[in-house]
Amino acid sequence: MLDITTWPGDVDSFVDAMVWPFAPKHFCRSYTTAELDRIMTARPRSSTGVRAREMNLYRRYFDLVAAGRKTIEVRVRYPNLRSLKAGDHIRFVCGRDDALTRVKRVSRYGNFEEMLDAEGPANVNPDSPREQQLADIRRIYGPEKEALGVLAIEIELLQPATA
Template sequence: MTDATARVRELNLYRQYFDLVTTGAKTIEVRVKYPHLVDLAAGDTIRFRIKGTDETCEVQITRVTEYADFETLLDGEGPSNINPTASRDEQLSNIRAIYPRDKEALGALAIEIGLPD
């Protein structure tokens, strides 16, 4: 993707995950495959914002992989890349608390991210 076609997306993120992103410890962001996210691509930028604040962090997308569900995503990507502070089972529970099963049925996206140089 060229700079001319790269896009910036703004997404909200909970504080605990935001802090992991800003330190580089979280390299995979998990999202439901909502229609407005299906065209995310390597080279795009995500500007994460803690909801209700002006605090932001920009990351570059290096890869987007689609999975049928969160369990398959966690197994495919490795839980430590998503949240190195929680076990796989804790992460699955946390993700499903954010996204109920009817949302999970849309599919899951593993978005590999990196801090800009």
């Protein structure tokens, strides 16, 4: 049995002093897997100080954005994107690479075909014909997602890709 009567502080400080070398309090905290993932993969703040929305892209589309060749990003109208407007910043992410863009315009469409006809397939993906783009987009977003509405986000590259 330990004698804490000679300890100069209170019981809590005694316990803290005894436990600290073996299990610091912050190590005892329970983290969820999602919290650990966020902590371990958190990106440092942008050196430009720009607050940007992050969006993930497949590598082939990311490379086109990072090269400044893809000027229209296609998304379905999820609730979190409804407030997107010209002047907002988007940081596109693919693995450890990212590219900062500014939104020039956001247009809303009823479906992907209408969007491709209005925006021009070359602005969405200059390396792929219209019908192939339509098939690829519909492979990513099923009919239930397309029913939410379609956004064509015109972007301009501000900061080339960084790893």
